[in-house]
Amino acid sequence: MPDLGSRIVLYHAIRSARQLGLSYAQMQRKLFEDTGIRLSKASISYWLRGIHDPSGSLNRFHPDPSPELSYEIGVALSDGKINVRDYHREILLSVTDKDFASEFGICLGRVLGRGEPYKSQVERKKSQMDSAGVNHPSPQISQLQLVQSKKVD
Numbered sequence: 001m002p003d004l005g006s007r008i009v010l011y012h013a014i015r016s017a018r019q020l021g022l023s024y025a026q027m028q029r030k031l032f033e034d035t036g037i038r039l040s041k042a043s044i045s046y047w048l049r050g051i052h053d054p055s056g057s058l059n060r061f062h063p064d065p066s067p068e069l070s071y072e073i074g075v076a077l078s079d080g081k082i083n084v085r086d087y088h089r090e091i092l093l094s095v096t097d098k099d100f101a102s103e104f105g106i107c108l109g110r111v112l113g114r115g116e117p118y119k120s121q122v123e124r125k126k127s128q129m130d131s132a133g134v135n136h137p138s139p140q141i142s143q144l145q146l147v148q149s150k151k152v153d
Contacts, residue, residue, distance in 0.1 A: 002037060006053035010037065014044055069106040075104055 002010065010031065017027040024041040032038050046052040063069065076082055076091055079100075083090040093104050098120065105118035 004055065006037070007056075010035070010045055011054040014039070014047055018048055066111070068110040071107045072104070074112055076108060080104075 009091060013031060014027055017030060024044050027044055028041055030038060075093060079093060079095055081092045095101050101120040104118055109117035
């Protein structure tokens with residue numbers, strides 16, 4: 001499967017082809033001729049009908065100021081950890097306080113617009129509570145990573 005940037009380009013190409021009145025088979029053929037990528041008719045259909053979009057299951061992050069966002073930034077810069085791999089971003093928290101981990105999961109769920117909070121997991125060997133969270137290409141999280149890397153202990 002193409003990377004996120006390529007999928008977004010494909011998505012816009014499909015939307016444009018639909019406005020020209022092309023059928024799914026014609027869109028599929030044109031896309032393959034133009035890009036060398038064969039996209040299934042099902043993917044084309046799902047994208048056009050709004051069932052799926054090119055971002056897949058990524059969380060959408062809108063950095064609207066809120067107490068929950070402030071809390072998440074504070075935790076990420078102090079006790080948390082941010083992992084960055086390609087376009088994958090992940091916020092992790094490993095603590096011994098169950099209430100702290102639980103509140104982190106609740107606030108993270110609100111910031112990401114989830115219907116339910118992220119759940120904490122206990123690591124048996126360490127007796128620590130782990131909460132994990134994000135999977136999205138947000139530049140704001142990248143900026144947090146830069147700020148975290150400059151932190152002085």
